[in-house]
Amino acid sequence: xxxxxxxxxxxxxxxxxxxxxxxxxxxxxxxxxxxxxxxxxxxxxxxxxxxxxxxxxxxxxxxxxxxxxxxxxxxxxxxxxxxxxxxxxxxxxxxxxxxxxxxxxxxxxxxxxxxxxxxxxxxxxxxxxxxxxxxxxxxxxxxxxxxxxxxxxxxxxxxxxxxxxxxxxxxxxxxxxxxxxxxxxxxxxxxxxxxxxxxxxxxxxxxxxxxxxxxxxxxx
Ligand code: DX5
Ligand code: ZN
Numbered sequence: 069x070x071x072x073x074x075x076x077x078x079x080x081x082x083x084x085x086x087x088x089x090x091x092x093x094x095x096x097x098x099x100x101x102x103x104x105x106x107x108x109x110x111x112x113x114x115x116x117x118x119x120x121x122x123x124x125x126x127x128x129x130x131x132x133x134x135x136x137x138x139x140x141x142x143x144x145x146x147x148x149x150x151x152x153x154x155x156x157x158x159x160x161x162x163x164x165x166x167x168x169x170x171x172x173x174x175x176x177x178x179x180x181x182x183x184x185x186x187x188x189x190x191x192x193x194x195x196x197x198x199x200x201x202x203x204x205x206x207x208x209x210x211x212x213x214x215x216x217x218x219x220x221x222x223x224x225x226x227x228x229x230x231x232x233x234x235x236x237x238x239x240x241x242x243x244x245x246x247x248x249x250x251x252x253x254x255x256x257x258x259x260x261x262x263x264x265x266x267x268x269x270x271x272x273x274x275x276x277x278x279x280x281x282x283x284x285x286x287x288x
């Protein structure tokens with residue numbers, strides 16, 4: 069299985085955001101995870117399409133945009149124009165989940181659905197075949213640096229089964245509390261894409277941390 073590491077810039081130094089993205093690209097990251105929060109759907113406020121567009125030319129890494137905003141549809145074309153490769157949203161933040169998936173695809177991006185720790189997998193019943201990515205939250209959304217919630221592990225395994233049964237190349241990403249010491253467990257459960265914010269940006273040597281993560285994944 070191909071594994072991908074997606075550092076979340078939520079934990080980067082925002083005064084030096086461009087340099088931080090260059091640094092994770094040089095350190096071997098596969099994606100840039102871009103957390104968008106609106107102080108409405110989640111109790112925190114971060115960055116929008118302007119910052120996304122500013123970071124686009126900084127590296128060749130695909131921008132993995134995680135929208136924690138409600139409502140979500142209005143802002144999707146703006147992120148597509150700003151250079152997002154993947155746009156993911158929470159079903160609770162959309163009035164019409166199928167329409168939002170269609171809107172992301174019509175705007176030329178890959179579509180992801182994000183499920184919070186307490187959000188049931190039934191949201192995938194009529195959507196999975198239309199998705200490019202399922203993002204399972206292993207913390208409640210809103211903040212970096214929270215503890216991984218272990219009850220998400222069997223949920224990851226269940227989504228892995230559903231994806232394999234469907235036989236489509238749908239990425240299974242996990243977001244929240246991932247560190248070098250639990251990334252292998254998350255991979256064993258069936259994830260292939262790993263968001264890590266504080267674990268990478270809180271470390272002294274980004275390349276060494278990403279390398280350690282890759283080494284843990286290599287023996288899964
Ligand atoms: C939480 C965000 C995460 C967060 C991950 O709402 O979606 O991407 O930044 O940060 P860590 O890895 O520190 O849990
Ligand atoms: Zn995220």
